[in-house]
Amino acid sequence: MSARASGEVREEGSAGTAEPPQRPSGRRRGHSGTRAAILTAAREQFAATGYSATSLRTIAAAAGVDVALIRYFYGSKDDLFAAAVDLPPDLPQRVATVLAGPVEGLGERMVRTYLGLWEDPATAAPLLTMFRSAVTTEQAADLLRDFLSARVLRQVAPGLGTDRPELRALLASSHLLGTVVARFVLHVEPLASLERDEVVALLAPTVQHYLTGDLARAR
Template identity: 55%
Template sequence: MELSGGGAMAAEDTDEADRRPGGRRPGRSGTKDAILVAAREQFAAKGYAGATFRGIAADAGVDPALVRHFYGTKDRLFAATLYLPEAVLSRLQLLPDCDPGDLGEHFVRIYLGLWEDPETGPALMAMMRTALTSDQATGLMRDFLQTRIVEQVASALGADRPRLRAELAATHLVGVAMARHVVRVDPMASLAFDDLVALLAPNLQHYLAGDLPEHASPS
């Protein structure tokens, strides 16, 4: 969250950062990026309750007051970490280009592939772990799923009841991701990625493009 204040505020931040013995990050955007990276790592390692402004600031190499200046509260900082690397949405945006007969396989590969990728996996892990430990984080994760994944997938579907289909597919894959990456239940955790895709793709294809019961619709 950007705060108003113009050049004077920026100058104050720069002066404060210059006085820190460890040096400063290059510019406001660089500092905010460093804080977000540190926050994702802290939330992933310690959960929502265990992560602190002080610990995040130490990992980012900034003063704790600067974390609060940029983000205000832990809830707002956590919400900012849910704006995942652009790779998340850019890969989901590949769905409209898929052959309708391969939607299930493509969605499995795209979504679970994000968990396997070191660029995006830690942010997803932070989101999942913190959602298990905090009501506030659960709400943030629900908002993320509804606005950043379900809507994106639903917009790519040409079948009836696209939002219901997208929710069925997304929640199925969220459960798989939890079993594989968070709880690490075998054999789910140790399956080769391509084998996992082959097992899941038919169900996802049915959710996204197959026949659903006529009476099944969101209440």
């Protein structure tokens, strides 16, 4: 009997309401386990090679499933990428903790929170995927801009209570962005090997100035 006759989902077709395709023996079984395996493999592949160089076939091979299953669970490569970079739902609350406390410690709290996102495996994997893929595809760049805007700027800026709050939050985020790329993505020494507290001590005064100090204006 042919694959079409047996109801198997075609690789290039729409999954619609069809049942998951029959998998050869030795493949992963169970919807939740298969879906999780695909997502984990996608995050690893996107983070390692970027969006453009990653194919559904390489993800399927890493997850030990058929490509048709990826299409069944996630649809297109774009849809899978969006799922792979979906950050934990408590991220806005974690960012909001930056504002909890005296204003003079705002820079230090922001640096610690930002670095913490990259040290926590739950947030580091999707962040790494976004950063590495942003240089190769506009979709990833859009996701990165959305992250900086919706997840950081809109959370921090309104609580600053200073002039030009969005610009201040953007300057601080951009400064930290360069740091995390050098420390966590490119692993540039000696920054990559510095203790977290030392990095915080080095960055906090500058970030504090961006957030609350006097900003120069063109004369």
